[in-house]
Structures are given as C-alpha cells and as structure tokens.
Amino acid sequence: MVPNLIPETPLMSMTTLRNPRRIFLSSCASKGERKGSAVHIKERARTEGRGGEESESKQSIKMPTMTPKMMAGMMPMPIPMTMVEMWTTVGSTIASVMFFGAIIRQYCPYEVRRFFDKYTNYLTRFFNPYIRITINEFTGSRLKRSEAYAAVEAYLSVNSSKNSKRLKAEMGKDNKKMVLTMDENEKVTDEFRGVKVWWASSKTSSSSSRSMSLYPEPEKRFYRLTFHKRYRDMITEDYLEHVVTKAKQVKAKNRQRKLYTNSSPNYRYSSHGQSMWSHITFEHPATFGTLAMEPAIKQEIMEDLLTFREGKDYYASIGKAWKRGYLLYGPPGTGKSTMIAAMANLLNYHVYDLELTAVKDNSELKKLLIETTSKSIIVMEDIDCSLDLTGQRKKKEEKPSEDEKEKVKKEISRREPKEESGSKVTLSGLLNFIDGLWSSSGGERLIVFTTNHVEKLDPALIRRGRMDKHIELSYCSFEGFKVLAKNYLRIEAHPMFDSIEQLMKETKITPADIAENLMPKSPREDAEKCLSKLIRALEEAKEKAAKERADEETEDTEPAKRDALSED
C-alpha cells in the first residue's frame, strides 16, 4: 500500500512521484531522520510494507497540516515525459507494428495485402517530397554493363573518396595511384548549384536467388540518386549532364589500358553477369616511333587512325557504324603484332585479343563482341589458322562421292570427342561479328586481322567495308633498318651503313632478324660489333637465297633433261 505522503514542497520531483519507496526515504530524511542507519530505514520500509494500519496512523501523527497553498501544489498537473520514457514508448509501438505487420503478411490473403501496399505507396508518394532515380548496373537482359552506371561510378569516385567511410580501391593509371570508389550500401551527399542531392550504392538479391532455384538470379547492384522534387528539372537535365561530363574526365584521367583475352581456362564457366573476358594491364612499349617501316606509309597509317578516333560525328553523318577494319598481312616477323601495340598506344585504346578457336559457336562470338567496350581494338591474330575459312563455301558446293562420304563419316566418328570441344564458329558468324547489326553497338572500335597468307582468306572476309584498310608489312627496307639502328644502338649514321644498304638491296631480311642481330648480347658488344653481325647475317641470307634459286632451277630443268634423254 502506498503510504500517505505529504511533500515538503508543493512541487514534487518527477522521480518522487513515480517511486513511492523513494518518496518515503526522502521524506524521512528531511525530518531529521537522515542520520538513521540503513537498517533502520529498511525496517521502517518493511513495517510499512506489511501495510498495517499502525504505520498509517504513525505517519498521520507526524504529518504536518496541509495549507491550502500546499493543496494547490498537489493538484493534478500534466507530467512531462523523460526521453527514456518516450523512447520506450516509441520502441514498443514500433515492435507492435512490426509484430502485427508480420502476422498480417503471413495470414492475410495476397489480394488484401496488395491492396494495402498499393494505397500505402500512394500515400507515401503523396507526402514524400523527394524523387529517386535508380541506375542499375545491367540493363536489358544483362548483356552489357550499363554505361550510366559506369559513369556514376567514375563520378562518385572523386566525391566519395572525400566523404564516404567505406571505399573500394582499384589500381589506377600506370599502376601509380589507387582509384577509390564508394563501397556497397554507402551514401554520399553532393551539391550542385547550392542544391543538395544524395547518392547511395546498394544491391538487391532477387527473391529467386533466395529460393532453391537451380539458376539463382545474381545480385543486382545499383546507384540511387535522391533529390527534392522542387529541383526536378535542374537535376534531371543539368546535374545529370554534369555527372556524365565529369565522369568522362575522370575516366580519361584514370584510364588504365587493358589487354583482354577470351582464352583463359575458366572463361566458359564465368557465371551469369560475369564478364567472358579476363584481362591484365596493357603495357606494351611499342610505338609508331619505334616501328621500322617506310616513313611515308607510317605517317599515312597514323593519320588514318587519328582521323578515325576523331570521326564520331562524321560517321554519324554518313550513316555508318563508328568502326574500322584493318588487315595486316605479311611474312612472320615483319611487325604485325608490334603494329597493333603501337596502334593501341597511339589511340589510347584497350586491346581485346580474340582467340577464335576457344569460341564455342556463333552466339558465343556475339556475346563476346557485345561485352567489348568502346575505345578498343579487337584483334584476331593469324585469322587463316583460326578457322577453316577457306574451304567452307567450297564444301557446300562439292558433292562428295559415296566412298568419300564413308571416309568422312569414319573420320568424324574417330574425332568426335575432340570436335565437340572445338569451335563451331562459321564464316558467316564471323562476317556478322564484323559488320552485322550487333557490331555497331558501342562504337569506336577497330577490328584488326593479321595473317601470313592473305591469299588464303575468303574475299568476303576482307572486302572493303569489313577490312577497310589493308596494310602489307614486308621485309625490312633500309629506312626501316635506320629506325632499328637508332632504337637498338642509338646511332643514326655509321660508315658500315653503306655496305648494309647494298646488301639489303640484294637480299630480303625481316625486321625481326635485323632486331635480333642489332641487340647487344653482352656489355662488350658495341655498335660496330652488332653491325658486323648484321652484315654477316645478310651475307648468309644472300648465299642461302642464291643456293635456293639454283636448286629451284635444277628442279625445273631436271624433268626436261630426263625427257630429252629418254627420247634419245
């Protein structure tokens, strides 16, 4: 029973009112009983606790008479809540709402829930003054990473590195600096013309990924931009344009060129949403300056490439996809691969080294194409060896005899397991890859074929429009040699140059052979020794060529002589 207490002051403290036991103790202390021991106090409390009328009468004896003023103090008055109480109430309300929500979700029929969801959405939308824009990482059927997402990622890499607390790091240009981007489930604030906007990075895993599906849907990453509806026009037009422009600058600054390949052992098993290409940083040092070839031809190729790079509007105005095909042909060691590296370095493009024999079929080839980014060179080396591009049309035309058919059948059954794992890419698949409708997606791409045997290629594959520019890389000229001498020996003239020039007129030598002879093999080998080595190599090549010519002549004349003798 709560004792009948009379406060000393009209204003009773909150704690006092709430806690009768404390009221008792404090009122006793105020009456000079403070010096009483704790035991005494407890004893008093116990006696009170028993609630005997005795204690009540004892207290009533001690109580001072209440004045009207004091009575006024006892009047019921509004009691303010403490923070603790308020939070307790809020907490228990939320818990109850959640509890009932869960129950409704579980037992309420779907239609009713949908109805409620719909109207709650309407309500929140009506009262919420903020607009949200979501930028998903993949659009369409996840064929290609969204450019908008990449742009936001680049844009936020600048802002978030200053404001965000959780960041992701990636190696930047030339492996010198790390590029930081916002981690998942992070938020940053940005300001544009005095208006605040909020960016958040997030990911959702679809419900099917949580189910027992055999092919669970991958997680979907996205950025979300939130801003006040008052600034709708400014944000959707000016701010988003500002984001794209800034992102381009950031990308250009941090762009690290990559060398992609599709022939890594696990590329076929790359899961949904993962790239089919694997890459390393592209670090080939070749440039047009170090390339040995006729200066005029070199200049022409460089101009052609630079014109292409700047030709976005021109290509659009003539209604042509912004891409260009280059066919590099010539004997081994004449600099075809080196030229591709020089092209990538000149244009600042990525390189996609496409290994056709590792591509399963035409649809896989298409997927690989779609996954390439713009500002890139797609390379198919030794195209004549990659596919049987020469015989495919003939095979259809020729009608094999029964015997031949039988032979082919046997051959196929013998090779079956091997062929299954081989490529089924056809010439038409490749032609579509180069200039089909899909090839125009993204734009700003060079497609480069290299071959040692241009004559073996199907004319359809290398006709203009597909392979726009044909470049022959042949045996080294004297001009080419001078470039190599400058690269390898740091000399521009030497008395031995004359004899080298003479010998080069009489025989053929590849730039690769010259490079090998000019490269000093020990610190003792100076320019003169290297040049002498080259002269010896040229003389040997000349002798070999003379001998081969002589052998060929005898081979040609031998049957004629034999015929003449038999006639006699």
Ligand SMILES: Nc1ncnc2c1ncn2[C@@H]1O[C@H](COP(=O)(O)OP(=O)(O)OP(=O)(O)O)[C@@H](O)[C@H]1O
């Ligand atoms: N024109 C050139 N200028 C400078 N160096 C060259 C040139 N041609 C060849 N080389 C040197 O020779 C080496 C082989 O050249 P590269 O691999 O480019 O030849 P390729 O034409 O691609 O041969 P393949 O047809 O066998 O693939 C290179 O490492 C390079 O140093």
Ligand SMILES: [Mg+2]
């Ligand atoms: Mg090569």
